[in-house]
Amino acid sequence: MSKQTTDIRDIEMLRNKVETLLTKHGNDIRKKATKMLNRSGTDISRLSSEDIQKLLFEFQCYQIELELQNEQLNRTHQELIASRDEYEQLYNLSPAGYLTLNKEGLIQKVNVAATHLLGNSKKNLIGKKLGEFILPLDQDNYNFFIKGFLTTQTDQTLILKLNSINNTSPHLNCQGFGLCSCSLQNCNHNNTSIYVECRGIANYNNKNELQICLTINDITERKQAQETILCLNEKLEEKILKQTSELIESNLNLKKKIEELKYSKHQLREREAKLNSIFNASIEGIITINTSGNIVSVNAAVETIFGYTQEELIGCSIKKLMPLSLRNKTQHNLKDYLQAYMLKNIGLIKEFEGMRKDGSSVPLDLSIAEFSIDKTNYFTGIVRDVSLRKHREQQDKEHLDELAHVTRLGLMGEMASGIAHEVNQPLTSIANYTQACLNFIRSENPDLEQISEILLKTHQQALRAGQIIHRMRDFVKSKKIHRTTANINTLIHNAISLCIAEFKPNNIKLKFELTKNLPTVYVDNIQIEQVIINLVKNSIDALKTLPQQTQRQLAIQTNLINNNDIEIRVKDNGPGIDEAQQQKILTPFYTTKSDGMGMGLSISRSLVETHDGVLHFNSKAEKGTTFYFTLPAGRKSNGS
Amino acid sequence: MEVNNPSALVYLVDDEFAIRDSLTLLIESTGRAVRSFESASDFLNNYNHDQPGCLILDVRMSSMSGLELQEELSKRGISIPIIFISGNADISDSAKAFRAGAVDFLEKPFDNEILLKRIEEAIQKDMEIRELLIKKRQIQKRLDHLTVREKEVLSLIVSSHSNKEAAAVLNISNRTIDVHRAHIMEKMQAANLAELMMMAMHCEIVQHGAEVVD
Numbered sequence: 001m002s003k004q005t006t007d008i009r010d011i012e013m014l015r016n017k018v019e020t021l022l023t024k025h026g027n028d029i030r031k032k033a034t035k036m037l038n039r040s041g042t043d044i045s046r047l048s049s050e051d052i053q054k055l056l057f058e059f060q061c062y063q064i065e066l067e068l069q070n071e072q073l074n075r076t077h078q079e080l081i082a083s084r085d086e087y088e089q090l091y092n093l094s095p096a097g098y099l100t101l102n103k104e105g106l107i108q109k110v111n112v113a114a115t116h117l118l119g120n121s122k123k124n125l126i127g128k129k130l131g132e133f134i135l136p137l138d139q140d141n142y143n144f145f146i147k148g149f150l151t152t153q154t155d156q157t158l159i160l161k162l163n164s165i166n167n168t169s170p171h172l173n174c175q176g177f178g179l180c181s182c183s184l185q186n187c188n189h190n191n192t193s194i195y196v197e198c199r200g201i202a203n204y205n206n207k208n209e210l211q212i213c214l215t216i217n218d219i220t221e222r223k224q225a226q227e228t229i230l231c232l233n234e235k236l237e238e239k240i241l242k243q244t245s246e247l248i249e250s251n252l253n254l255k256k257k258i259e260e261l262k263y264s265k266h267q268l269r270e271r272e273a274k275l276n277s278i279f280n281a282s283i284e285g286i287i288t289i290n291t292s293g294n295i296v297s298v299n300a301a302v303e304t305i306f307g308y309t310q311e312e313l314i315g316c317s318i319k320k321l322m323p324l325s326l327r328n329k330t331q332h333n334l335k336d337y338l339q340a341y342m343l344k345n346i347g348l349i350k351e352f353e354g355m356r357k358d359g360s361s362v363p364l365d366l367s368i369a370e371f372s373i374d375k376t377n378y379f380t381g382i383v384r385d386v387s388l389r390k391h392r393e394q395q396d397k398e399h400l401d402e403l404a405h406v407t408r409l410g411l412m413g414e415m416a417s418g419i420a421h422e423v424n425q426p427l428t429s430i431a432n433y434t435q436a437c438l439n440f441i442r443s444e445n446p447d448l449e450q451i452s453e454i455l456l457k458t459h460q461q462a463l464r465a466g467q468i469i470h471r472m473r474d475f476v477k478s479k480k481i482h483r484t485t486a487n488i489n490t491l492i493h494n495a496i497s498l499c500i501a502e503f504k505p506n507n508i509k510l511k512f513e514l515t516k517n518l519p520t521v522y523v524d525n526i527q528i529e530q531v532i533i534n535l536v537k538n539s540i541d542a543l544k545t546l547p548q549q550t551q552r553q554l555a556i557q558t559n560l561i562n563n564n565d566i567e568i569r570v571k572d573n574g575p576g577i578d579e580a581q582q583q584k585i586l587t588p589f590y591t592t593k594s595d596g597m598g599m600g601l602s603i604s605r606s607l608v609e610t611h612d613g614v615l616h617f618n619s620k621a622e623k624g625t626t627f628y629f630t631l632p633a634g635r636k637s638n639g640s
Numbered sequence: 641m642e643v644n645n646p647s648a649l650v651y652l653v654d655d656e657f658a659i660r661d662s663l664t665l666l667i668e669s670t671g672r673a674v675r676s677f678e679s680a681s682d683f684l685n686n687y688n689h690d691q692p693g694c695l696i697l698d699v700r701m702s703s704m705s706g707l708e709l710q711e712e713l714s715k716r717g718i719s720i721p722i723i724f725i726s727g728n729a730d731i732s733d734s735a736k737a738f739r740a741g742a743v744d745f746l747e748k749p750f751d752n753e754i755l756l757k758r759i760e761e762a763i764q765k766d767m768e769i770r771e772l773l774i775k776k777r778q779i780q781k782r783l784d785h786l787t788v789r790e791k792e793v794l795s796l797i798v799s800s801h802s803n804k805e806a807a808a809v810l811n812i813s814n815r816t817i818d819v820h821r822a823h824i825m826e827k828m829q830a831a832n833l834a835e836l837m838m839m840a841m842h843c844e845i846v847q848h849g850a851e852v853v854d
Contacts, residue, residue: 421700421727421748425656428727428748432662435752439669454665461658501727504655505700 011088018081097196097216105129105146108211117162117196117216130214135161149202149212158198159219195223285383293318293334296378305364305385307357323355342368342379354383363390397481400606405479407599408530412476414537418501422468426461433458471498474526481524488521488528488558488566488631489514495532496556502540507548511555518558518566519633523611528631531604531615532556535570535627538600541593542574542625565613565630573624582619604629643671648763649693652676653683653709654725655701659748663696670756680704680712689718692770694743694762696755699726699733707733710740719769721762725750772842779839782828790827793820797833798840 091098097114099107110118110125118125118133134142138160145158200214279286285302289295295313303309306321313320319327319334330337345368352366365384370377412419433454440446440454471494492514503510521528536554543552557569577585577592584590586605591598601615608615608629615629650672654660660676667674677683681704683695697706704712710722724737724745734745743762746755786794789810796806807817830836 417728424727424748425659428725428750429656429658429662431749431752432659432666436662436665436669439666443669454662457658457661461662464658504702505705507702509702 011085014088015081022077097214097218099130099214099216101130101146101212101214103150103210103212105131105212114216117194117218119162133162137161145198145200146212149200150210155199155201157200159223160196160198162194162196194218194220196220282382283384285385286380287313287318287321287383288378288380289318289338291335291338291377291379293338295320302383305356305362305383306354312357321354323353323361326353338379342370346370351386352383363387397610400603400610401479401481403599404527404530404603404607407603408526409476411530411533411537411600412472415499415502415533418499419468419472421501422497423465426465426468429461430458430465433461468497475529481527483522483524485520485522486525486528488518488568489516491523491525491528492532492556492558492568494525495529496536498529499533499536499540502537503554506540506544506552508540508543508552508554511553513555513557515558515560518560521566521611521631521633523631527607528611531607531629532568532570534600534604538627539570539572539574539625543572545575560633561630564633566633567628567630569626569628571624571626576621576623576625577617577619578621582617585617586615644760645692645763645767646671647692648672648766649691650674650759650763651683651687651693651695651720653678653680653695653701653706654698655679656698659698659725666752667756667759672759680706680709683709684712687718687720692763692766694721694723694759694766696723696725696759699724699730699737700728707736707740710737710742714740719766721765721769723755723758723762725755776842779828779843782839783843785827786824790820790824793817794824794828794836794840797821797824798837 092112094111095113097117098109098111099114100109102108107125107128107130110122115122115125120133131139131142141158142160145156148154148156195218196216197219198214198216200212202210202212205211280300282299282301283304285305286297286299287295287302288297295316295318298310298313300310302313306313308320317334318338319330322330345366347367347369349365349367352364354362354364356362363386365386367382369380369382371380372378437451437454437458440451475498492512496510500510502508536556539554543554546552551573553573555569555571557567557571559567559569561567581592585592586601588602589598590602605615608631612632613630615627617625617627619625650667652660652663652667652674654663654676655678657678660678664674664676675686677686680701697709699706706724706726713720713722719741721743722737722741723743724734725748726733726745727748737745743765744754744758746758783791792810793806796809801809803814803817803821807814810817824830825836828836828839830839
């Protein structure tokens with residue numbers, strides 16, 4: 001309130017001063033004019049009336065003109081005063097502070113806003129140094145600023161902080177405070193000082209003195225907002241930096257991953273190419289089918305093996321490659337058949353018969369793998385055409401059979417005298433019986449019952465002789481392999497019947513330890529008998545080297561082992577085989593006998609192996625030797 | 641059927657039943673008694689030395705072979721004639737058998753006639769051996785009755801020494817030799833010198849004398 005009254009008074013005072021100044025000024029002008037007129041030297045008395053009249057008219061014109069000018073001047077003066085008032089008003093009411101400093105930096109003039117900003121009354125401000133109100137921190141800047149005016153007299157701007165302890169400015173509260181979480185330290189919210197922007201211009205006043213006009217604006221809010229923004233920016237920057245580094249890191253990771261992916265993609269490509277080349281270069285046919293048995297892919301070799309082109313096969317049922325018998329079997333349940341077959345044979349190599357395009361059958365080795373893509377299962381079968389191998393195997397087998405036959409002939413030669421003895425026994429009995437009969441018939445009262453009894457015995461002996469001859473003939477004659485279901489114990493007895501004559505003269509005790517009710521075997525009887533005879537004869541030969549008084553024993557055992565193999569053991573208590581010989585006795589043409597060929601054991605082993613069995617032996621010096629071999633029980637072997 | 645020496649027994653050793661059975665029947669059909677055994681030891685345990693006869697023996701048998709049995713019999717002083725039968729003739733076996741005094745070595749199957757003939761021969765041989773043995777025992781008995789001097793004189797006489805020579809050897813008179821000789825003839829129950837010579841040969845006194853002559 002007091003402030004407003006002082007303002008009005010000030011204005012009043014100012015107007016009075018102006019008016020006095022103006023009257024004074026008018027009087028001064030009158031004097032000056034008279035003086036100037038006097039100096040012009042024009043003497044009115046000397047002038048004619050006409051001239052005077054003329055001059056008067058002119059004077060009157062001038063007067064009117066002057067009056068008009070004066071009027072204009074007055075009006076201008078009034079306007080000026082109004083404008084001045086307006087200016088004064090504006091000056092005082094402006095929200096920006098206006099200050100006028102002299103060249104010493106003393107405050108000459110100050111408006112209301114400036115007093116508010118500086119926190120002092122006009123009275124207290126006029127004649128004071130503005131520097132007093134500036135925080136020590138900005139003093140240097142301020143001094144340079146002022147100095148700058150004095151030297152360059154150009155426009156300058158400075159932002160500084162005012163020390164306004166008594167300030168009641170509403171801008172103290174930082175508006176950003178509530179919005180952001182910037183710290184007090186950064187923003188100085190509690191500080192009573194305010195930021196101002198000083199903008200100034202240096203000029204000369206009407207007294208030709210250098211003065212500095214300054215406008216000061218409160219930019220605390222802006223500054224604080226700026227600081228807040230700065231702070232937020234910093235935070236943001238920090239955040240951005242962090243995120244950027246995170247992004248960079250993840251970017252790096254991504255790049256790395258991309259690299260990896262690229263690499264693995266490359267590898268995949270390489271592998272694919274490799275696999276592709278293998279796939280097509282493979283001499284083994286590769287067929288992929290789905291679970292329904294439809295062919296998904298085939299390689300080039302399939303064409304070679306089966307005669308179908310790839311186009312002819314893809315999409316077709318796998319049945320197309322199966323033999324007719326299997327096609328009929330799987331007419332309705334191919335899927336089930338495949339499932340069962342795969343389950344049983346995955347990971348194994350199985351022999352399989354395929355059918356070519358021309359209808360001929362082709363023996364194959366088949367191995368199967370399963371894989372799934374997108375939950376769909378596929379089977380990949382790799383097939384190898386083994387007809388050549390089969391052919392060779394057949395040839396080998398024929399050679400073996402041939403060889404077995406030849407060695408069998410040799411074996412028979414070795415056993416001939418023994419067999420002759422075996423045949424002679426019943427023949428002798430027959431001769432004796434018949435002669436006895438003749439003698440009885442010739443007697444006076446022939447006992448017919450006795451005679452018929454003797455004849456019966458004769459008959460039996462004849463059969464016995466016939467059997468031995470028959471067996472011997474079979475043993476020698478049989479060249480063709482003929483597998484039948486047989487009882488192994490019967491085969492042993494048959495074999496022994498051909499070499500029984502060897503035991504007695506050599507004082508060898510033969511013991512049968514045969515397991516009853518064994519499963520049957522599917523074998524070529526003659527070949528297996530040959531193996532048994534071979535082993536038995538070897539044992540006999542070994543036993544023969546023992547001193548006469550030693551108890552010579554030979555045992556033949558049969559057993560079921562592992563549930564599906566029958567094992568035949570030929571055991572003697574002979575001198576045993578020494579270590580060095582053990583290494584060689586199974587090789588062809590190696591023999592320890594003076595009259596041996598060295599083929600017996602090697603042939604025996606081959607024969608056992610063609611029957612899917614194995615032949616081994618144990619031997620201990622002074623204790624004896626056991627040869628044993630196995631035969632698969634109760635099943636037909638693969639070959640037949 | 642008529643047979644000589646019906647008391648004789650045919651022993652048969654063969655480990656094969658059919659052979660034993662058929663041979664027994666065959667031999668019995670000719671009227672001979674047969675006793676068969678399936679092993680050599682069986683035979684040895686049951687053999688009766690007093691029973692005349694012959695032995696039909698299989699060469700090849702388990703435990704003890706025919707040849708081994710022949711050897712064992714010879715060791716035991718059993719001189720039963722042996723006919724070997726064999727299923728697979730071996731020359732060395734047959735030579736061995738013959739050397740040890742076998743009657744024959746027949747290969748199976750053999751001619752029944754030959755076997756039966758051999759059996760008869762063997763039995764005959766056994767009978768002769770047995771007779772000879774009895775004679776020898778009688779002579780031995782008589783020899784046992786001679787004095788030492790008489791035995792010396794006998795030995796000289798059967799070695800073709802004359803009375804004179806004998807007297808000279810023994811350094812006694814011819815007369816004394818005559819007396820000894822008369823005693824010897826009497827004790828030995830010899831009808832003449834030839835008979836005495838026969839007896840001396842049986843008892844193997846001759847050999848000794850022959851050595852002296854040589």
